[in-house]
Amino acid sequence: xxxxTSCHLPRDVLTRACAYQDRxxxxxxxxxxxxxxxxxxxxxxxxxxxPVLLSRLHFEKIxxxxxxxxxxxxxxxxxxxxxxxxxFKESDPSKLQFNTTNCRSDTIMEKRSFxxxxxxxxxSPENWEKVWDNWRLLTMAGIFDCWEPPEGGDVLxxxxxxxxxxxxxxxxxxHRMPAILDGEEAVxxxxxxxxxxxxxxxxLIHSTENITFHAVSSVVNNSRNNTPECLAPVDLVVKKExxxxxxxxxxxxxxxxxSPKKEDSKTPQKEESDVPQWSSQFLQKSSLPTKRGTxxxxxxWLKREKEEEPVAKRPYSQ
Numbered sequence: 001x002x003x004x005t006s007c008h009l010p011r012d013v014l015t016r017a018c019a020y021q022d023r024x025x026x027x028x029x030x031x032x033x034x035x036x037x038x039x040x041x042x043x044x045x046x047x048x049x050x051p052v053l054l055s056r057l058h059f060e061k062i063x064x065x066x067x068x069x070x071x072x073x074x075x076x077x078x079x080x081x082x083x084x085x086x087x088f089k090e091s092d093p094s095k096l097q098f099n100t101t102n103c104r105s106d107t108i109m110e111k112r113s114f115x116x117x118x119x120x121x122x123x124s125p126e127n128w129e130k131v132w133d134n135w136r137l138l139t140m141a142g143i144f145d146c147w148e149p150p151e152g153g154d155v156l157x158x159x160x161x162x163x164x165x166x167x168x169x170x171x172x173x174x175h176r177m178p179a180i181l182d183g184e185e186a187v188x189x190x191x192x193x194x195x196x197x198x199x200x201x202x203x204l205i206h207s208t209e210n211i212t213f214h215a216v217s218s219v220v221n222n223s224r225n226n227t228p229e230c231l232a233p234v235d236l237v238v239k240k241e242x243x244x245x246x247x248x249x250x251x252x253x254x255x256x257x258x259s260p261k262k263e264d265s266k267t268p269q270k271e272e273s274d275v276p277q278w279s280s281q282f283l284q285k286s287s288l289p290t291k292r293g294t295x296x297x298x299x300x301w302l303k304r305e306k307e308e309e310p311v312a313k314r315p316y317s318q
Contacts, residue, residue, distance in 0.1 A: 004044065005050060006231055008042045009040060010040060011032070018074070049079060051076050052078070054077065059075060080159070084145065089150055102160060105164045108143070140180060145157075179207075180208050182210050
């Protein structure tokens, strides 16, 4: 369902928007991993990098297993949108034969591609200091994984967005919607896998009506477009001006040049019908008086056909 997102905030603003309280109640800012890979964009599509908020313990377990990290501490890491499982054996992630942009909440614990994933939140939670125009980032629940190329090279962190049945307000648009972590408490529980069990975390995955939305322009369909127009509201009621196609214009021109012309008359005549006057080139000449309009031409044609019928086919008369 979810195929476009937007995160155009500068890195320092995004960092402040992700302010949080750790387990001791202290307000903190998350650290960054590979900050140079973050590229603000109004139009993020699958396979692009997006900021993912996750527990610092995920990285500490991998790179510093001897350290006792606090699972409530957070970091932001740019990750590839479209999960590449750690067990994938090909050397090119693009050869993955199935779409992992989204994953369904009801099959997340069953499908092999998502079983080994760790939890994260795409984008970030609300900003405690309200330093970015009183808006609140959309915190979508997701899972991520770390893939290592079989032949060696840089590891790839990738993620997928969890989807659920749509809420009533969105059901007319699509039957699925992103699983939104509604509030700081939900975000904390989803990220803190050191203190919160998987079963408890899964209870946070459900639809919510606490969301606003508006229609945007089709300019967002092209992932190369990266302008504020991708987010600007559009009025779906506005009707586009219909323009005649090339073939329609040629037909109108043909009708204008081939239609019978009105006879000149000194006395005013009743205005004729707006029905197109078809050319008589399709009819043989007749001695019958000429009648204007489509009905007149049709009558001429029927009379001509009747006169030219073979004798054997004409009805007998006394």
